[in-house]
Amino acid sequence: MLKEIREKTQILEELLKKYNRIGIITHKNADPDALASVIGLKEIILQRAGITPITIFPEGLNSLSKRIVSSLEIDITSSDEVNEADLYIIADTSSSTQLGKYSDNVLKKDIVIVDHHEGGDLGEKALLEIKTSMVSSTSEIVYAIGVDLGITFSTRVLELLLSGIVFDSKRFIIAKPITFRIIADIVDSGVDYSKIIQLFNIRPDISERIARLKASMRAKHYRVKNVIVSLTEVGAFEASVARSLLELGSDVVFVANQIDKNEVRLTARASSYFIEETGIHLGRDLLSRLSNYFGGSGGGHDAAGGYTGYNVGAWELLGKVFELLIELLEERKYANRREVKEITQD
Ligand SMILES: [Mn+2]
Structure with a gap:
């Protein structure tokens, strides 16, 4: 055969x-x-x-x-x-x-x-x-x-x-x-x-689905030219939350989880469109740089990675990663910061 x-x-x-x-x-x-x-x-x-x-x-x-x-x-x-x-x-x-x-x-x-x-x-x-x-x-x-x-x-x-x-x-x-x-x-x-x-269509456990919904309610979304960036915070299921936001339409998602008052874990996921369009490698270009600010270590693949930082709050970390992302987009002449628009409800 x-x-x-x-x-x-x-x-x-x-x-x-x-x-x-x-x-x-x-x-x-x-x-x-x-x-x-x-x-x-x-x-x-x-x-x-x-x-x-x-x-x-x-x-x-x-x-x-x-x-x-x-x-x-x-x-x-x-x-x-x-x-x-x-x-x-x-x-x-x-x-x-x-x-x-x-x-x-x-x-x-x-x-x-x-x-x-x-x-x-x-x-x-x-x-x-x-x-x-x-x-x-x-x-x-x-x-x-x-x-x-x-x-x-x-x-x-x-x-x-x-x-x-x-x-x-x-x-x-x-x-x-x-x-x-x-x-x-x-x-x-x-x-x-x-x-x-x-058999492959697994309905996630209710706690996982609630985590996704809560994270989507707390999320901030930004449009930068043709890509959408989402930032959010959740107490568990970060990877599932990130996947669900990509599914909803985001191109790159950052999910922070405040493990305790000193430690924050960040999970990042990107669409293949984002990688092709911007040439950014999440692990190498973005996550590995966060240790310069909050210690710890980070890295991963082009479309998926993570970081753990210390003595920082969830939204402070999300703010920093967003700022670094915008800098990268400017360096690569994909967009400049005036083109960043928050997506609001109206
Ligand atoms: Mn196999």
């Missing part, structure tokens, strides 16, 4: 015959792609080698995976006994540190990698690497291996693989051509697509 892995799938089939005790492990806090890959590989080994492999989920599942497991009623048993297997398949993981406390012991065994990430240190230690970047998820690779080996996946496993693909392709935003072919196959096999999609 996937040309570039077909030969390796044959090697895997031969390899599976040589071991009676097989384990499957994935990265810490398994996301839906990691979860689906492990369970999909388990079914492949069961059908092809006739043995039940042990499965290890280091530090368990993340919250979305837990939700999927309980809604699809999947049995996931996580073992702690690394020595119960001689061959380990490491799924959806490219670096050994992601295996957590199991890393050293698993690497003493024979290992096979099934993954879609670039780089990492695991490849050099593996007997076999089934890896490609022609997919958006490891679940797609596992599905393709299954097809090549003539496996009939159960509906439960197909549902899991579908959820792994939806998750890792960021709901198809970064899907590859093969992603859609595999999805079509899976849906053709009778999997209820809308049921799986609904």
Whole structure:
């Protein structure tokens, strides 16, 4: 099904015959792609080698995976006994540190990698690497291996693989051509697509929704040419608040949380439009500079970052970050401060 892995799938089939005790492990806090890959590989080994492999989920599942497991009623048993297997398949993981406390012991065994990430240190230690970047998820690779080996996946496993693909392709935003072919196959096999999609529409807890609403009531918004800047304060859920304000229409959002009378935590998020339009990198250009004023440290990515400062109030910090932002916009000749307009209710 996937040309570039077909030969390796044959090697895997031969390899599976040589071991009676097989384990499957994935990265810490398994996301839906990691979860689906492990369970999909388990079914492949069961059908092809006739043995039940042990499965290890280091530090368990993340919250979305837990939700999927309980809604699809999947049995996931996580073992702690690394020595119960001689061959380990490491799924959806490219670096050994992601295996957590199991890393050293698993690497003493024979290992096979099934993954879609670039780089990492695991490849050099593996007997076999089934890896490609022609997919958006490891679940797609596992599905393709299954097809090549003539496996009939159960509906439960197909549902899991579908959820792994939806998750890792960021709901198809970064899907590859093969992603859609595999999805079509899976849906053709009778999997209820809308049921799986609904698992991803999580209604946040009421306390989180109240935090968002309170933060939006307290917010100050400014228009600077074609970008909208929002500043607000909240006692929890800063990242969720920032996301919701971007969703409402802001381009760059700063959310302060006064942790105690000396400490303020700042969370910043920007739209891709803001980054393209202004060339500003939040972590490098803005957040890392705040320590010059209020100590602490800050940084992050272009579109997301944070800062923790001391001996400053929430709105004083927000005022400073806004001032630095306007300076940057002036330096970059995007706008000058006379073009800053507060957005008011009338
Ligand atoms: Mn993945």
